[in-house]
Amino acid sequence: MKKNIIIITGPTGCGKTALSLVLAKKMQGEIINADSVQVYKYFDIGSAKPTTEQLAQVPHHLISILEPGEEFNVGTFCKLADDKILEITNRKKMPIVVGGTGLYIQSLVNGLAEIDDVSSEAQDKLKVIEDNIIASLDIAVANKNTIIFRSKLHNYLNSIDNAVANSVNPEDISRVRRAILVKLSTGTSILSYQKLHSHRDKNYNAFIIILLPQRELIYKLVDERVREMMDKGFLAEVEALREKYLNEAFKIKPFTSIGYKQIMQFKDGNLDYSDVVRDIQKETRRYVKRQFTWWKNQPVKLDWSECTSKLNYTFANIDFEKIVEDVEKIYLEYEWQRDEQGIKFLPIIMT
């Protein structure tokens, strides 16, 4: 029988942490982190990790488990989270997955195409190919951010895997690279793997609580939160990490995330101090927008059962105890066994 899990997600800064603590205490839960930056050690302030006091209140998993240079991706997340869910369930506790990384949650619930890890040979080969492209370009455009570089890489993909090349935008370097790597490594097109999987499998009975603050409200919360991060010493945190990793920094993934990226640019002298806060706020707003798009369309696209309930609150006098009471009632009313999909979606609107 499928295991029950509760998931709390929503845009950054909407109160997921606060809600998760209250819910975990009430339901004998343990929290599993589903945030792609919080898995890294030392990236604390900028990733808005729960504080030490908060971490002590309830058992937390998959937070600060990696050194910054370590590789991590959706696949790894799913494996680790699956193990934790099993472990927690065996302890007769409720697994509560909390985080804003939509892809992680989707993949945990719906599964992931089964593709072996790409070989290091494939990775080396891609590197050689990219270096050759760079070498063939004029110095002025010999940069991986240029359109010309990207279109040449896309041409290469087209030569080894025409079908994916047609389905991927040439500018979309992440997907172009991934497609090349899979083809080089396995000899099979990534499209074949994806077709085989097609998001049909459901791994858990998942009760997905999604916090949806009104746009203007969340933008205000985001602006405030960025200012708070600066007050808490965000600059110093990045400065210390920068000194620690120096020339390696460009290889370290969490440095490319919002906030860390801008402060690094500032420290390199490529961004004025007056623009740092403004830029971080702006990028966070855009990120929030992407998260909205993701969650707005995900249930329909993945054929999740429609939400039968919806909760509304005003943020000004928000009471997490009350929310948890309401949430628990809905959760208990729900009869998992009778639901074919095993997925329930509970939006919480905040105005």
Added chain:
RNA sequence: GCCCAGAUAGCUCAGUUGGUAGAGCAGAGGACUGAAAAUCCUCGUGUCGGUGGUUCAAUUCCGCCUCUGGGCA
């Protein structure tokens, strides 16, 4: 009070030798199957400050008015 320069998209501005306009930023919508806080796609109608005049036609030329800078008394 006088002189000069402005007033055009939410913001900063470009432009129309007279035929009702377009960039950047901000913003909005979307995609997403092992880098996802990543990566990428699409989207610009606004009394061209108000008013009167010249003209077939005015945001554009002329007059007056209002406001905003700067200068001189």
